[in-house]
Amino acid sequence: MPKKIDHEERKEKILQTALKVFAREGYRDSNLSLIATECGISRPTIYQYFKDKEQIYYYAVKLVTGRMFTKYADYAWTTTDGIIVRILTICNDIIDISTQHRGELTSLMDVMLQLKKEGTDFSDIILRRTAKLHILFKRLLRLGISMGEVVQCDVNRITQHLVILLESFCFQLAFLDSFDVNGSKELVNNYLELIRPQADQRFIR
DSSP: OOOOOOHHHHHHHHHHHHHHHHHHHOTTTOOHHHHHHHHTSOHHHHHTTOSSHHHHHHHHHHHHHHHHHHHHHHHHTTOOSOHHHHHHHHHHHHHHHHHHTHHHHHHHHHHHHHHHHTTOOOHHHHHHHHHHHHHHHHHHHHHHHHHTSSOSOOHHHHHHHHHHHHHHHHHHHHHOTTOOHHHHHHHHHHHHHTTSTTSOGGGTO
16 A cells, blocks of 8 residues: 655655755755755656745745644633733744754845845845735723723733834844844843833823
8 A cells, every 4th residue: 555645745855955055055046856856856746836936935934824823813812811922922932942943044045135136136035925924013002091901001022122123133143143032032121121111101102
């Protein structure tokens, strides 16, 4: 009886192998044939999963962000933690996961830079992939304001600041060996302290 193939598992194996190939060979000089060979599968087989290397890259971004945001939404609406703690926990987890997968993050960023040189604009892609995080933070902040756990503030601006901080941390993680994980978490914590009811309003207007 032929062995049943786990297609999602194979797809992720192709993804992980592709990221290693991209990092080693450079995105421009990589191709599906090389990736297929290193995966131990045929070129026709890899085409059953991805039509080109760009699709592999987009799948990597979608896979990582999709899983993370589903987990955060589940946590945000089932926990009894305070609103500030919920937001802080999500931010800290993003930093932790990014740190644990630093190699893959560096590969993704490297590909992004290579494609940028070729004229690909990633701003729309990044915005789409972080949209759920924006929505989640805004909902939590509005709930916090209604419950008296967050001061009256510009929810859109606070959300933008938080996401920019997290994006900045990801770029630093990918390219700076000296990235301070604990210092980054402390920075997010200090920022969130400013929107607690006792915070000085001058800092959030």
